[in-house]
Amino acid sequence: MKYETVAEAYRDLEQATGRLALIERLAALLAQTPAGLLPTVSYLCQGLIAPEFAGVDLGLAEKLAVRAVATATGVDPAQVTTTLRQTGDLGQAAEQLLQTTTDRTGTLEIADVVRDLHQIAQAEGQGSQGRKLDLLAGLLTKATPLEARYLLRVVTKGLRLGIGTPTILDALAHVYAGGRAARPVLERAYNICCDLGRVAAVLAEDGLTGVERLQVQPGNPVRAMLAQRLSEAAGILAKLDGRCAAEYKYDGVRVQAHRTADGAIELYTRRLERVSAQFPDVVELLQAGLGPREAILEGEVVAFDPAAGELHPFQEVMFRRRKHGIAEAVRDVPVGLFCFELLYADGEDLTRHPYPERRARLAKAITPSPQLRLTTATEVAAPEELEAAFEQAVTDGCEGLVCKSVGSAAIYQAGARGWLWIKLKRDYRTELSDTVDLVVVGAFSGRGRRRGVYGALLLAAYDPDADVFRTVTKCGTGFSDADLAALPDKLAPLASEAKPARVDARQEPDVWFEPGLVLEILSAELTLSPNYTAGWGLVKDQAGLAMRFPRFTGRWRDDKSAEDATTTRELVDMFRTARRTPAG
Numbered sequence: 216m217k218y219e220t221v222a223e224a225y226r227d228l229e230q231a232t233g234r235l236a237l238i239e240r241l242a243a244l245l246a247q248t249p250a251g252l253l254p255t256v257s258y259l260c261q262g263l264i265a266p267e268f269a270g271v272d273l274g275l276a277e278k279l280a281v282r283a284v285a286t287a288t289g290v291d292p293a294q295v296t297t298t299l300r301q302t303g304d305l306g307q308a309a310e311q312l313l314q315t316t317t318d319r320t321g322t323l324e325i326a327d328v329v330r331d332l333h334q335i336a337q338a339e340g341q342g343s344q345g346r347k348l349d350l351l352a353g354l355l356t357k358a359t360p361l362e363a364r365y366l367l368r369v370v371t372k373g374l375r376l377g378i379g380t381p382t383i384l385d386a387l388a389h390v391y392a393g394g395r396a397a398r399p400v401l402e403r404a405y406n407i408c409c410d411l412g413r414v415a416a417v418l419a420e421d422g423l424t425g426v427e428r429l430q431v432q433p434g435n436p437v438r439a440m441l442a443q444r445l446s447e448a449a450g451i452l453a454k455l456d457g458r459c460a461a462e463y464k465y466d467g468v469r470v471q472a473h474r475t476a477d478g479a480i481e482l483y484t485r486r487l488e489r490v491s492a493q494f495p496d497v498v499e500l501l502q503a504g505l506g507p508r509e510a511i512l513e514g515e516v517v518a519f520d521p522a523a524g525e526l527h528p529f530q531e532v533m534f535r536r537r538k539h540g541i542a543e544a545v546r547d548v549p550v551g552l553f554c555f556e557l558l559y560a561d562g563e564d565l566t567r568h569p570y571p572e573r574r575a576r577l578a579k580a581i582t583p584s585p586q587l588r589l590t591t592a593t594e595v596a597a598p599e600e601l602e603a604a605f606e607q608a609v610t611d612g613c614e615g616l617v618c619k620s621v622g623s624a625a626i627y628q629a630g631a632r633g634w635l636w637i638k639l640k641r642d643y644r645t646e647l648s649d650t651v652d653l654v655v656v657g658a659f660s661g662r663g664r665r666r667g668v669y670g671a672l673l674l675a676a677y678d679p680d681a682d683v684f685r686t687v688t689k690c691g692t693g694f695s696d697a698d699l700a701a702l703p704d705k706l707a708p709l710a711s712e713a714k715p716a717r718v719d720a721r722q723e724p725d726v727w728f729e730p731g732l733v734l735e736i737l738s739a740e741l742t743l744s745p746n747y748t749a750g751w752g753l754v755k756d757q758a759g760l761a762m763r764f765p766r767f768t769g770r771w772r773d774d775k776s777a778e779d780a781t782t783t784r785e786l787v788d789m790f791r792t793a794r795r796t797p798a799g
Contacts, residue, residue: 216252218328219321220244221259222362228376232716234681237378241386250419254412255329260383262374264332266410268436268487271336275347275370280305283348284367287355288312303712305371306364313360321359328354332370373708375729377716379778380411381682391418404429406438406630407566409487430564431629433475433509436483437558437566438630442617444638444649444785446792448601451618451637459618460570461604462592464640465553466529466614467517468536468774470494472501472552474510486776493535496545497552500587506580511559514590519551521585526612529770536773551586555617558627566627570619570635573627594621605639615640632782649789651676651781652772654684655706655732656715657724659691661699668699669706673724674736674765676749678783684730685783686720687749687760688738693767705732719748730777735770738762741790750787760786 224244231237241260248256258264265271281299285292290312298308313319331350338346351370355363368374381398384405388397404414404426413435417425431437445451452459470490471483480498482491491498497516505512516535518527527548535544557577558566565573578589591611595601605616619625620635628635640649653674661670671691675684694702709728714720717730743754744761751759760783772779 216247216249216256216325217321218323218325218362218366219359220247221256221325222321222359222365225365225374225376226361228378229716231377234382234683237382237716238385238389241378241383242389245386245415246390250416252325253415253419255325257383257387257411257415259325259329259369260376260378261380261411262369262372262376264329264336264369266412266435268409268483268489270489271333273332273336273347273370273372275335275351277305277371279344279348280351280367280371283351283355284309284312284363286348286352287358287363288316290316303710304368304373306367306373309355309367310360310364313355313358313363319357319359321362323354323357323362328366335370375711375715379682379717380405381679383411384414387415387418392423397423400426403629407431408435409438410435431511431559431566433473433511433559434481436471436473436487437511437627439469439471439485439513439779440556440628440630440636441632441779442636442638443632443634443788444640446639446649448598448605448639450792451639452596452598452601454634454637455618455620456622458594458596458621459601459637460574460592460621461595461601461608462555462590462617462619463553463608463611463613464615464617464638465515465517465526465590466612467515467532467550467553468529469513470497470516470552471511471513471558472497472505474501474505474507476509478508480505484774485779486774490536493537493541493544494550495541496586497550500552500584504582504584504587506582507560509559509561510557510580512554512577512580513556513558514552514554516550516552518548519586520549521551533773549586551588553588553590554581555590555592556627566629568626569621569623570625570627571621601639632785650735650737650768650770651786652733652775652779653687653690653736654730654777654780655709655728655734656684656686656718656720656730657722657728658702658706658726659689660725669702669726672702672734673720673722674734675718675720675730675780676783676786677730677778677780678719678749679778683717683719684777684780685748685751685759686718686722687747687783687786688736688762688765689722690734690736690762690765690767692765693737693769695769698767698769719751721746721748733772733775733777733780735768735772736762736765737768738766739764740793741786749783750790753783753787754790760790 227240284295302308384401473481518531616639618637656675657673658669659671661668675686709731711727743758747759747761749760
């Protein structure tokens with residue numbers, strides 16, 4: 216199968232405006248893809264060449280890519296740089312230069328492209344940059360202008376097709392399972408393995424029945440189960456059938472630890488990033504204290520002083536998220552792992568078991584030590600008991616509680632935000648609303664003292680049903696001068712010439728951004744607004760929700776992907792809870 220076929224689909228997807236059109240064009244591409252190449256094409260639609268958790272990094276800086284374009288087109292690197300400045304996109308620059316210097320037909324095969332991209336990623340050590348340059352230039356030398364546009368966007372992580380994994384799952388369901396009704400089965404399978412290629416391969420070979428049989432396995436991260444939120448103990452207990460386990464909610468980095476059959480332990484964040492190298496002390500704790508030969512467990516890595524028994528703030532544990540000076544960081548910021556879920560143990564998938572059973576199995580799987588513990592949890596059946604547990608959690612240095620259903624149906628819902636878990640956090644107890652995690656989708660140029668930097672950001676919540684980001688506020692408060700100075704560089708890789716296809720907005724910022732950067736925001740209240748699109752029409756016709764007096768808390772949520780942000784449904788629930796309005 217030729218890479219040109221994929222590039223043409225990319226072009227059409229980039230130009231499509233509606234989600235149905237996106238699904239139809241994706242389905243057409245997947246339908247003409249041979250079964251053996253279906254996993255590869257599925258990854259390519261994600262802008263990847265392997266599952267995200269594999270951590271394949273092409274390691275190509277823009278300057279090196281510019282040199283590769285110069286080699287392939289036969290022009291001076293300075294001319295490539297000039298064209299790049301004019302177009303604002305290296306892929307478009309390469310396409311433009313190739314259109315004027317060559318006349319090619321598509322000869323690149325998908326398998327050859329992906330093979331060479333893997334070789335680029337694997338090139339290390341002395342001479343690796345030259346090897347990467349030769350491989351990329353070799354591909355570009357054979358590429359048509361359109362193929363070059365998207366090859367460059369893949370290697371520089373700027374594909375931006377306006378689609379997310381849910382849209383690709385819809386297309387797979389359309390081609391192989393008779394339509395969108397099969398999407399929940401595919402979604403669960405993806406959520407328990409985080410490998411779109413694997414789901415696609417099983418679907419093509421064994422049908423929907425084969426996909427339903429997929430189970431979690433060590434080495435494949437499971438998408439994190441998420442919690443709803445309420446602010447009153449009585450309301451939480453009513454949702455959880457009058458009884459729940461009140462677990463401490465620690466202020467740290469949530470990790471999923473995998474021990475595979477060879478004894479290796481790998482740590483993954485919610486964003487599927489491997490962080491074992493950054494937390495070697497946590498790996499050692501698990502090597503010593505985790506019983507099963509194969510296991511998947513979840514816990515919170517917290518900055519923790521074991522001598523004093525004190526928990527430290529989130530900002531301290533984020534200091535450990537670094538590539539260099541690991542030994543010094545381990546010494547200066549000791550951490551503990553507080554475990555709260557066991558998803559797999561020695562051949563048994565526990566995600567369909569109820570919470571009390573998973574908790575009991577977790578307790579048997581862990582040998583506690585000063586820095587390896589289970590989360591503190593208390594079963595409660597009355598509002599005053601839950602209030603007391605909350606106050607004790609706050610006193611002990613935690614954010615609050617995660618209240619978990621103890622019923623027989625309390626399975627682990629991978630990737631879902633349901634009512635089996637409900638957060639009760641410290642922020643709910645103030646006059647302000649809880650903090651929310653929002654995605655930057657645009658920016659407004661600063662004026663006066665902020666001239667030359669962004670004065671305010673346009674922020675959005677995620678609507679998982681539509682796989683789009685809907686705006687909820689414009690925020691320019693709470694940013695330090697250092698924050699403002701850092702924003703242009705943080706956001707530059709996400710800049711877009713036009714409104715991204717996955718953004719639903721009624722404003723027109725000075726700069727658009729692909730959803731990617733997540734910030735924690737605190738607001739006085741949620742109000743109805745005709746100018747913001749989050750929850751549009753769900754509370755009132757022709758109105759969405761907006762935040763009043765929003766401010767940045769100073770917390771960059773680098774541990775969250777855009778799809779992990781607060782959802783539009785959560786915002787609607789918060790609005791209704793605050794006003795005691797009935798759900799519609």
